[in-house]
Amino acid sequence: xxxxxxxxxxxxxxxxxxxxxxxxxxxxxxxxxxxxxxxxxxxxxxxxxxxxxxxxxxxxxxxxxxxxxxxxxxxxxxxxxxxxxxxxxxxxxxxxxxxxxxxxxxxxxxxxxxxxxxxxxxxxxxxxxxxxxxxxxxxxxxxxxxxxxxxxxxxxxxxxxxxxxxxxxxxxxxxxxxxxxxxxxxxxxxxxxxxxxxxxxxxxxxxxxxxxxxxxxxxxxxxxxxxxxxxxxxxx
Amino acid sequence: xxxxxxxxxxxxxxxxxxxxxxxxxxxxxxxxxxxxxxxxxxxxxxxxxxxxxxxxxxxxxxxxxxxxxxxxxxxxxxxxxxxxxxxxxxxxxxxxxxxxxxxxxxxxxxxxxxxxxxxxxxxxxxxxxxxxxxxxxxxxxxxxxxxxxxxxxxxxxxxxxxxxxxxxxxxxxxxxxxxxxxxxxxxxxxxxxxxxxxxxxxxxxxxxxxxxxxxxxxxxxxxxxxxxxxxxxxxxxxxxxxxxxxxxxxxxxxxxxxxxxxxxxxxxxxxxxxxxxxxxxxxxxxxxxxxxxxxxxxxxxxxxxxxxxxxxxxxxxxxxxxxxxxxxxxxxxxxxxxxxxxxxxxxxxxxxxxxxxxxxxxxxxxxxxxxxxxxxxxxxxxxxxxxxxxxxxxxxxxxxxxxxxxxxxxxxxxxxxxxxxxxxxxxxxxxxxxxxxxxxxxxxxxxxxxxxxxxxxxxxxxxxxxxxxxxxxxxxxxxxxxxxxxxxxxxxxxxxxxxxxxxxxxxxxxxxxxxxxxxxxxxxxxxxxxxxxxxxxxxxxxxxxxxxxxxxxxxxxxxxxxxxxxxxxxxxxxxxxxxxxxxxxxxxxxxxxxxxxxxxxxxxxxxxxxxxxxxxxxxxxxxxxxxxxxxxxxxxxxxxxxxxx
Numbered sequence: 001x002x003x004x005x006x007x008x009x010x011x012x013x014x015x016x017x018x019x020x021x022x023x024x025x026x027x028x029x030x031x032x033x034x035x036x037x038x039x040x041x042x043x044x045x046x047x048x049x050x051x052x053x054x055x056x057x058x059x060x061x062x063x064x065x066x067x068x069x070x071x072x073x074x075x076x077x078x079x080x081x082x083x084x085x086x087x088x089x090x091x092x093x094x095x096x097x098x099x100x101x102x103x104x105x106x107x108x109x110x111x112x113x114x115x116x117x118x119x120x121x122x123x124x125x126x127x128x129x130x131x132x133x134x135x136x137x138x139x140x141x142x143x144x145x146x147x148x149x150x151x152x153x154x155x156x157x158x159x160x161x162x163x164x165x166x167x168x169x170x171x172x173x174x175x176x177x178x179x180x181x182x183x184x185x186x187x188x189x190x191x192x193x194x195x196x197x198x199x200x201x202x203x204x205x206x207x208x209x210x211x212x213x214x215x216x217x218x219x220x221x222x223x224x225x226x227x228x229x230x231x232x233x234x235x236x
Numbered sequence: 237x238x239x240x241x242x243x244x245x246x247x248x249x250x251x252x253x254x255x256x257x258x259x260x261x262x263x264x265x266x267x268x269x270x271x272x273x274x275x276x277x278x279x280x281x282x283x284x285x286x287x288x289x290x291x292x293x294x295x296x297x298x299x300x301x302x303x304x305x306x307x308x309x310x311x312x313x314x315x316x317x318x319x320x321x322x323x324x325x326x327x328x329x330x331x332x333x334x335x336x337x338x339x340x341x342x343x344x345x346x347x348x349x350x351x352x353x354x355x356x357x358x359x360x361x362x363x364x365x366x367x368x369x370x371x372x373x374x375x376x377x378x379x380x381x382x383x384x385x386x387x388x389x390x391x392x393x394x395x396x397x398x399x400x401x402x403x404x405x406x407x408x409x410x411x412x413x414x415x416x417x418x419x420x421x422x423x424x425x426x427x428x429x430x431x432x433x434x435x436x437x438x439x440x441x442x443x444x445x446x447x448x449x450x451x452x453x454x455x456x457x458x459x460x461x462x463x464x465x466x467x468x469x470x471x472x473x474x475x476x477x478x479x480x481x482x483x484x485x486x487x488x489x490x491x492x493x494x495x496x497x498x499x500x501x502x503x504x505x506x507x508x509x510x511x512x513x514x515x516x517x518x519x520x521x522x523x524x525x526x527x528x529x530x531x532x533x534x535x536x537x538x539x540x541x542x543x544x545x546x547x548x549x550x551x552x553x554x555x556x557x558x559x560x561x562x563x564x565x566x567x568x569x570x571x572x573x574x575x576x577x578x579x580x581x582x583x584x585x586x587x588x589x590x591x592x593x594x595x596x597x598x599x600x601x602x603x604x605x606x607x608x609x610x611x612x613x614x615x616x617x618x619x620x621x622x623x624x625x626x627x628x629x630x631x632x633x634x635x636x637x638x639x640x641x642x643x644x645x646x647x648x649x650x651x652x653x654x655x656x657x658x659x660x661x662x663x664x665x666x667x668x669x670x671x672x673x674x675x676x677x678x679x680x681x682x683x684x685x686x687x688x689x690x691x692x693x694x695x696x697x698x699x700x701x702x703x704x705x706x707x708x709x710x711x712x713x714x715x716x717x718x719x720x721x722x723x724x725x726x727x728x729x730x731x732x733x734x735x736x737x738x739x740x741x742x743x744x745x746x747x748x749x750x751x752x753x754x755x756x757x758x759x760x761x762x763x764x765x766x767x768x769x770x771x772x773x774x775x776x777x778x779x780x781x782x783x784x785x786x787x788x789x790x791x792x793x794x795x796x797x798x799x800x801x802x803x804x805x806x807x808x809x810x811x812x813x814x815x816x817x818x819x820x821x822x823x824x825x826x827x828x829x830x831x832x833x834x835x836x837x838x839x840x841x842x843x844x845x846x847x848x849x850x851x852x853x854x855x856x857x858x859x860x861x862x863x864x865x866x867x868x869x870x871x872x873x874x875x876x877x878x879x880x881x
Contacts, residue, residue: 074280
């Protein structure tokens, strides 16, 4: 049934319990760009997928780290592994994301998992490193599986960091480069929650630097990241 | 019904999984490494991770009662205790990853006393006060860490209060650190010089005291009489009981004001061989302090020991006293006496013994052609000896008109050799490097010493630097001190005008870095003979000794003891009071740790060693030691700056 519903773009059939949860999520107030940096709440996310190809990769797990006005809330740290039956093992990517077929098979039911993700992120600003990737994968999966359109604003640290720290950072590209630059140790990379956690540490640095540069609202960070993204496009 | 509990367990595992990086970090540091997994998870789940840019304040005494507990994850935090005295810059120290603050303020719901500031970009884990208190209830290990009297002060480890508390052994009686005024227990028992002996004895009997002070009508003390004197001054000479006390008292008693420290009284007693000191305020007797009041727990008395040394007739008798000195020192350490006091007493007793040995040995020979002065070098010269130190000594003499230094030397060398051997018999082993008065190179005239020192200062090769570090800390032990003072004076002027040699000394001193790792831990030896240890003397004390010597020589300070050098440098404002205090405390602490270890090793029948494995120390000692090494690093940075190294 599910492949047909995807084909015709109709809404997937969902368990009533899940429907209720989605309704509650939809009813949440939309985030404002005028929110002050001192009151802003973020959820840093990191997705692990079956591959790096945006159009074909499938979502395996989501790491989530809530960041409130007083810092990273470690109690809210979560990693949700989606249950999937794996038919063909892609060894190359197993190395990248480290989620074994057994782990995938033992994951949470996809609808349940995605509903949890929505409850985690609410209508907060979402932060990721190379956020387009996370936005597209998560957005597509939510639309396909739950018929939900993910409209949370995304802040891309890969753009925001070079906009805030322009000195001597030209050569820094990937997450590892930036972690190295700030000497942030990362004990386990390529687990969604661990990646999200170090990304959240970079967000704390960025917020401190933004305050130092007298930015007061979320909007300013968004503008900085967008401008940087345009510059980035022009150069490449 | 099984579904929700299954979900719950699953959520629990998942949470433990995602918190793994945090748990792993915590498990690398005390006290978290001791805590149950369950409690650690309780903690990890309630933590927030925050960032402080360099220079940002984390805690502030003005911020009201402390509301959060901080664990440094990454970076460095500088703690500053604002000083009430504007003249003295407050104490400052640094905390590194794994360390926590504040504790005392959280437990006692008061504002912090310390400004904590990020010394570099810093990440901290933070726990709300309510959760901190909850964790204290849950985890006995955490509670123990926070509430042990000493541990609750960990964040103020640099402070004097703490340094002395930490050094307090079992039954910690810091009796030597209080003033005589505080120590006085009763009104003095006194009589007039005209009082008949019988009446005075009756008073002593009634008051149940062993001594009486003879005073004039203004309560000014004139003398002391003790039961001990009864036999020798009254009974044996056959004096009548009606004779006046003025005839039998020991006149000119030693006196101190009530503000003097008990330790000063102990030193005076030891120096003069009296058992009593009169406490006098504005000329009036306020009370009497006896040796027993000062050393209530000690079996071996300092005064008796000094007397025994002074009255020993031969070398074997002196050698027999060595054990008593050890015992006295052991008791002092156990009673929590301060390091400076312990080393002063060791120095005092060693000086007594050495003088007595020189006296006894010299008499075995025909009178020497000229008087000579016995000098001590190295740790003995700096008055920093611990129980067993090798001999480092020499002789200085003046050459009279018409005589040759060589002839005098030949006459003195046999005496010197006898003294060196006697010292060896009394427990001061011969110097393996032959820095001893019986070595012709160490038995020199005033001129020859100057020539020898000049050669080193002008040469400046590694051997010269090493010798300077031993010989330049010379001090008079016995004989006329004027030639030694003149030599000191000459050296001081020579050094102050020779920045090249000081520069070389500084560079040499900086080769010996305190064993602190870049990140957090101690750097320990990987040498197979002493695995995982560090050398408290070479790596801990020497940086202070060398640093203080260089600064002292550069600023014409003539003291030879490291502590006195630091105090003198602060008085002449070449370093701040705060620096002097911190360095003195750090140096003393390492010295104490070393003495405690020696004492333990000797008790266990092992050879005393300066090597210690930091893992075997208590958490508190480890932290204080680390802070002490950090102070050594600060002293070295000062030298680096001064000499642009």
